Amino acid sequence: MVELSWFVFLLILTFPFSVSKEDTEVTCVFSQSCILPCSFQFTSDSLIHWIYPITQNSSIHSYYHNKDQLGHQNQSFQNRTSLFLDQLSRGNASLLLKEVKIQDEGRYKCYTSNSRGQQDSFIRLKIEAPVSDIRIHQDGNRITCSSEGIYPQPELTWSTEPPSNTALQNRTTVHQTEEKLYDISSSLTGPDGPDLTYSCSIRTRRNQKTATSRSQRTSLPSAAPEGSSRHRVVSMVMVGAAVAVVTVVLVGKYKMQKLASAQHGGAQNEFTS
Numbered sequence: 001m002v003e004l005s006w007f008v009f010l011l012i013l014t015f016p017f018s019v020s021k022e023d024t025e026v027t028c029v030f031s032q033s034c035i036l037p038c039s040f041q042f043t044s045d046s047l048i049h050w051i052y053p054i055t056q057n058s059s060i061h062s063y064y065h066n067k068d069q070l071g072h073q074n075q076s077f078q079n080r081t082s083l084f085l086d087q088l089s090r091g092n093a094s095l096l097l098k099e100v101k102i103q104d105e106g107r108y109k110c111y112t113s114n115s116r117g118q119q120d121s122f123i124r125l126k127i128e129a130p131v132s133d134i135r136i137h138q139d140g141n142r143i144t145c146s147s148e149g150i151y152p153q154p155e156l157t158w159s160t161e162p163p164s165n166t167a168l169q170n171r172t173t174v175h176q177t178e179e180k181l182y183d184i185s186s187s188l189t190g191p192d193g194p195d196l197t198y199s200c201s202i203r204t205r206r207n208q209k210t211a212t213s214r215s216q217r218t219s220l221p222s223a224a225p226e227g228s229s230r231h232r233v234v235s236m237v238m239v240g241a242a243v244a245v246v247t248v249v250l251v252g253k254y255k256m257q258k259l260a261s262a263q264h265g266g267a268q269n270e271f272t273s
């Protein structure tokens with residue numbers, strides 16, 4: 001037991017260093033801008049190559065002779081890359097990548113070279129497209145839940161309130177678009193039981209969203225207005241009851257006052273104060 005925990009401890013201690021000593025992980029959101037960090041020792045004769053994919057040694061942004069050199073830039077990065085030129089002299093060779101795509105995921109190399117030496121740094125870029133809109137709608141006994149434009153591949157789960165003891169007959173389809181984003185849709189047929197609330201959750205690495213639908217066998221699609229009118233009826237009944245109670249109390253008090261003034265002639269102030 002003690003040996004095992006020591007082993008786990010050592011594993012945890014050495015794991016991050018042995019696997020990714022030099023990789024910096026960066027996660028960016030699909031279609032937004034992203035900064036790939038890189039630092040170096042600046043001199044005026046500096047050369048910078050941002051390389052991706054590393055296996056093809058292809059340049060997505062180069063800088064030397066004191067200016068950007070985009071002649072050999074990979075086409076799919078055209079108009080999307082820039083350096084922070086005003087920050088170079090501070091040793092900042094970070095790359096600004098705009099409108100990131102799923103295809104931009106992977107390992108990048110920042111190569112810098114000058115009279116002070118040369119250096120490679122590696123960045124592992126991950127792209128995420130969070131779950132945004134999730135829609136749920138009911139058509140008769142069939143409930144469908146869907147969402148689009150998610151990355152990486154999302155998970156979809158159904159649940160009911162109160163919990164159902166029979167497995168839900170669901171069918172889920174996932175489709176990957178040309179942009180490599182995932183569209184997901186799932187439908188199920190509600191059981192002929194008592195009214196149930198159906199919830200659908202779609203989860204990916206970054207976030208999770210849940211939508212809820214109230215199942216009604218009579219399939220009136222106006223669940224929300226009906227609920228609120230029920231609330232209105234309840235509050236009207238409560239107001240009516242309160243008015244009745246107050247009336248009874250006031251009438252009772254008035255009668256007692258009349259009785260008291262009849263008996264003691266003008267002592268009603270003790271009652272009304």
Ligand SMILES: *[C@@H]1O[C@H](CO)[C@@H](O)[C@H](O)[C@H]1NC(C)=O
Pocket residue numbers: 057
């Ligand atoms: C990668 O490309 C750079 C610039 O084009 C070149 O100087 C270098 O020798 C290449 N490295 C390899 C391993 O092909």
Ligand SMILES: *[C@@H]1O[C@H](CO)[C@@H](O)[C@H](O)[C@H]1NC(C)=O
Pocket residue numbers: 052053056058074075076103104
């Ligand atoms: C350009 O980048 C894409 C990835 O965005 C890659 O698939 C392709 O091989 C690269 N082209 C060259 C010539 O390296």
Ligand SMILES: *[C@@H]1O[C@H](CO)[C@@H](O)[C@H](O)[C@H]1NC(C)=O
Pocket residue numbers: 075078079
């Ligand atoms: C990049 O910008 C130039 C000039 O605005 C334009 O002609 C070219 O089509 C753009 N390239 C891409 C891939 O968007």
Ligand SMILES: *[C@@H]1O[C@H](CO)[C@@H](O)[C@H](O)[C@H]1NC(C)=O
Pocket residue numbers: 035037038039084087092093094
């Ligand atoms: C480089 O400069 C940019 C823009 O000011 C900044 O966001 C980034 O954090 C800097 N990176 C480093 C490594 O200093």
Ligand SMILES: *[C@@H]1O[C@H](CO)[C@@H](O)[C@H](O)[C@H]1NC(C)=O
Pocket residue numbers: 157158159167168169170171
């Ligand atoms: C959805 O259906 C599959 C079989 O098609 C089943 O294994 C799974 O439990 C169902 N999911 C739920 C939430 O009932």
